[in-house]
Amino acid sequence: MSVSNLLENWSKFRHTHPVGDKGHPDWEAYPSEIKWAMSIDLDACTGCNACSVACYAENNLPVVGKEKYSHGQAMHWMRIERYWDEDKREVPNQGAQFLPMLCQQCEAAPCETVCPVGATNHTEDGLNSQIYNRCIGSRYCSANCPYKVRYFNWYDYPTTENVWPAPMEQQLNPDLTVRGKGVMEKCTFCKQRTYTARNNAKTEGRKIHDGDVQTACQQACPTNAISFGNLFDPESRVAKQWEQQQVELIKEEQEKDVKPGNNLRGYRIFEELRPYPSVMYLERVRESDV
Amino acid sequence: MGKDIREDIAWAHINQDVLKSLENPRPLFWVIVFVALMMFGVGVGCEVYQYQMGMGVAGLNNPNVWGLYIATFIFWIGMSHSGTLLSAILHLMHADWRKPIYRFAEAMTTFSLMTAGLFVMVHLGRLWQFYYAVPYPNERWTWPNFQSPLLWDAMAIFTYLSSSVIFLYVGSIPDFAICRDNIHPGWRKNLYTLLALGWEGTDRQWRNFRVTYLTVACFLIPLAVSVHSIVASDFAMSQQPGWHVTSFPPYFVAGALYSGCAAIITLFIILRYVFKFEEYMTMPILKKTVRLTFAIAMVWTYLNLIEFASVWYSHDEVAKAVLIDKATGRFAPFWWAMNFCGSVVPFTMMVKRWQTSIPIMFAVSLLLNLGMWLERWMIVTPTFSHGYYPWTMDTHYWPSLVQWGIVFGSFGWFTLLFMVFCKIVPSVSMYEVKEMVYHRSLATKKAELGLEGGH
Amino acid sequence: MIENGFNRRDFLKVLGWGGTAVALSGCGNTSIENGKETVVSYVEPTDYQIPSIGVYYNSTCAQCDAGCNIEGRVREGRVLKLEGNPASSINRGKMCGLGQAGVQAHYNPDRVTEPLLRAGTTTENITWEKALATINDKLNGLKGEEIAFLTGGVSGHVKVLLKNYLDVLGSKNHYAYEAVSPAVVRASNKKAYGVEMPRLHLDKAKVIVSFGADFLGAWVSPVHFSQQYAQFRKGNRPEGRGVLVQIESKMTLTGANADRWIPIRPGTEGILAMGIINALGVGVPADVAAAARDYTTDRVSKDTGVSAEQILGLTELLKARSPSLVLAGSAAEGYSHGSQNAAAIALLNQVLGNVGKTMDAPANVQFAQLTPTTGNSLALNDLNDVMAMGKLKVLFSYGVNPVYTAPDCLKLKDNLNKVPFKVALAHYLDETAMEADLVLPLDSALEDWGSSVPEYMPEPQLSIQQPLMENLYPNTRGVGDILLALLKQRHADQYKAYEDFYSYLRGAFVQNKAALGGAGADDDAFWNETLGKAMVKLPGTAGSLSGKPTVAGLSLPATKASEGAYPLRLIPSVSPSQRDGRHANLSWLQESPDPLTTVVWDSWVEIHPKTAAKLGIVEGDIVEVTSLSGSIKSQAYLFPGIHPDAVSMPLGYGHEAMGRYAKGTGANVFKILDPLFDKETGELAINETNVRISKTGKRVVIVKEEGPNGGSQLGRPKIAVKVSSDKVDLSKEV
Missing domain, CATH: 3.40.50.740 (Rossmann fold)
Structure with missing residues (x-):
């Protein structure tokens, strides 16, 4: 520890915004070739919950049981929301609307700045990381998350009865931890998978290709509604979709919002709050003339 | 208005009266201590259970990640402001009447800060790792996040706590010397000898003491303002509807002074009764305190209305929805109770006759503090229950008994500390009361002389 | 080989290749016969088990009858997760939640472990x-x-x-x-098309009209159909974006995804199908037209509760956009006239000329x-x-x-x-x-x-x-x-040659490797390759569907007036994850909210808000659902996606045994079904039971994912956004 350490710009450890942030003083020091992003086509999403169950399987999510669920203590990183049209009809005439909601991995994440111990940070591949070891459980991140997609370990689930009764613990994925009580957790974009894919690519001396990595939800999704990949790679499906929908990461208002009649359907939730989410949704389309 | 204090109290009499409060506890004292211990025990039991089981037993959930703990934390922090107001600000303003009551007000500051600090701890999901929030040098160079208002909070509270302890201590040195000189030999005498730091009342000591006291007082005032502004930042710096309000810092500071003054009235009345301090804690002083409280109540009411108005006219539909929810939703009874207690009840303080009525003022001060506690709860909870995201709103949320138990226990803890304080530190500043009496008598004499022929 | 009266044909039968001409390879002194070969373990620990590296093995999902091909991730000898096998023509690398939970069935703490x-x-x-x-x-x-x-x-x-x-x-x-099976539809398909389960091409249809076929949720092969559905919804395919119309009394997951969801009076699906045939007018064969003549739009509208405007609109849509696909599902078949309903719906499909376009015959497996x-x-x-x-x-x-x-x-x-x-x-x-x-x-x-x-x-x-x-x-x-x-x-x-089922299975495959695409291959190599893929193509011959509509024997009963002591129709719903209750002990599925009601860990009674208001029922009321055959109690959930004459409860809950997660969770709807059967096939008419609902006076807070705002977005501008198809250009989308 020296005075120079103390005077260093600590915020850089949190503040690498790879896209459109080249003016950032630390861009040179911390360049990145990867910005993970997602797009979810609500038109394809059928609300079947496969992604959510896949997430439980992949990410060691505890099943909390009826009582804790009733207290709002469920741990689903990926939750499917079901909305009805609010057109005052007696019966809905266009079905329901489904919205898979997961951590939006914001570029200017409201959760990151408020954590007192810096347990949630921005990684250089554009994710909000959550360092379970560092978390002290102040829950400020969740308080400041507009999407409420952070889930707190209200109990010590590994030792709670009927969460992982033997031999169910054998199913736990050893690539990531099982979280104990008192820490915050949330969707990681399947960090263990992206990490492996990056390592493999590095070993093979190449860049990450689209398709090298799939998140668990994406892999399960029966309708391919979810695409995930590197927004920096112009060949990736995600980059193409963002490009085509003219959605830009560091913007709180997109072409679609400013130009009426533009035939676009890509949007991000709560863009106006400027968290710059990494998840783009594509509007659900329903036939106009039936 | 009557005199703040009689000018003919003998100094020895003052010593005797005040030192009496340090001796031979009456049965009532033990009853209070016992009740406080019981209450504290309930809180400790709840905390042990919560520590073992996890925060879930507090009934917290997603989205209600903060509950009574944070609300009560703000409440106690607020309570701490009165001590500073009375001792530091009024000291600088040479408001003499503060002298008999500032000591216990300062003690209140210290103890409520200590209580507030407990709530931060109780609230943590991993209490055993709380030191991660402390910027201590370590080989991995991991630092806390200096961007986080919560960290500012921790630092502000810690600074404020240490400064108020110093302020309390420095202000008590001459009194410790009196205790040392008057108390029977024994461990207490040794303790006072130690605490008095060799005070002899020499001219040089007095001069140094005055400078030090003034310096600490000056240092404390901005701290007091900053501490609650920073607590307000916890909310105002966030993006959440109902919190993202720029007027929050002054609003919080006003609320803090308000609840602190109300608490002073409560304790004033209790101490006056328990220790028979009628000579020192006189009706005119109560009256002044009540008037001060009323003024602060009006400031608070004004800022409260500003908050509503700025939300209402902001075109921020989400924040507006939270406000409407506060007034009509699940927590509406509490919200209206808060407004009633905070803005309507103080008008009783306008009635001159009631200003000096012990039972009425006692009841009013308790109601005001209830209102202030409700205010904090109404700041924290409705925003969680009715936040941005419609899907995750949770209007069924109700704090569990564990939360209530810990809140309940905190009052026991505070009382306990205060009771111990009363028996160790003179709760009325003897030397300043003497000063006050001296100045009074001097003034009386001057007046008499003037009457007899002037200069 | 002809010893002990065990001849060659029997031998083939033993191995499952009977009924066809099979060129057995290496018939004679093969390793199978002496049974002494060293069976190489499928897991070669030294080669395949690398600590910390997950290895994928292919297999087949047994969670439902769709038989998706899966790959399981195995690490340090434990299977951790299942994924779809991308090489599969059924699920193409995808998997549903039910399948994902297969690992929980495996690691279930309540398995029977001893005889x-x-x-x-x-x-x-x-x-x-x-x-x-x-x-x-x-x-x-x-x-x-x-x-x-x-x-x-x-x-x-x-x-x-x-x-x-x-x-x-x-x-x-x-x-x-x-x-829970599409047995009635199988029978009616057999009659109408000549096969029980024709192959569907949802992805080729411009319009799908589904009479209660929950092909996205729990019908036949949901993952396969979901993939076709995704194609069907693409704006950039030659047919343009498809339109899904779902007609049913209780909204299924498929109904929730429809462009038009039409609630129909329970049991009148066939009448509506006939009404549409009648309204089509041109292009309908004379005998069909004659049979449909009585189903005037007015009458059909009266019987089914579907407005005339909607019937005609639907008819116009079907006329304008061809090919279409008309499906009959469990909602239409579960009546005592279920076969008739299904026949009428198949008739509509045939009249629209979809056979051979969006529906063709499965190959005949030898x-x-x-x-x-x-x-x-x-x-x-x-x-x-x-x-x-x-x-x-x-x-x-x-x-x-x-x-x-x-x-x-x-x-x-x-x-x-x-x-x-x-x-x-x-x-x-x-x-x-x-x-x-x-x-x-x-x-x-x-x-x-x-x-x-x-x-x-x-x-x-x-x-x-x-x-x-x-x-x-x-x-x-x-x-x-x-x-x-x-x-x-x-x-x-x-x-005696088969020490265990493994050697039997291996023997069976190896013996018939020529027919399974392994002609000339080494036995071990063939077997290893087969196991590697965990599936082999079977030789089959192209089948054909009979496209000729037939109206013989078609009679649809007029709807019963739903009055009396049991005024409401009970529609047991098949949830995508619970199905018939066999997976009730998988905690992921219990905790996975029902897609439509979002209820977890319990069953519920879906009631239309209008009906509920009439009965004075609010959400969370414990109601008693009484049929002639019995009664059960559950919590009321007010649900707009149900016909006001019907109530619905999910199947699969209310186990009295089975395990810690299943036992005592919810109520068992099977219990109160009346003994009413489809007249033709004898299948239990699952939707035919009438019930009455009465309050018990108890009320609970329903445990569900949905918050207190229900399905409302409170007017927040951008959360779940829906757009009308004329406002977007899907043709160039990636």
């Missing part, structure tokens, strides 16, 4: 030797008709062994029972022994009658839980007790296993060998199920192994 023998009230753990000997004892001296097997749908080599065993016992009593025997509910009725007469002495059950799924009115439990010896091949101690005298613990689907042919498959294939890890418990056995052991008791000579 159990019940004598009176005591239960004891016994050895397999004793268990098998007991079965042998009990079977000795019995006539074939005194023995019966009750199973779910079976296919592949387990089916072969089962058939062989029954043959050996001289029994013809194989009852294939599925509590190996009839392996093709699936699909289950239906008639089988249980038949078995029940036989049991009631006291004719059965020994009953085997496998893959079914009739004590749970049978309506109370069948008195199945009483009849079951008339069978002196009941053997349950069980995964859990479920309701049926609790009644059994002998419980044989089964391997999980991730421990067991097997082969299967799905009922619905785009291309004929034989899927292999292979163990993804060692047995968790030493004393569980695969169903194939059990059958083989039982067969050996009777015909030791024919089966």
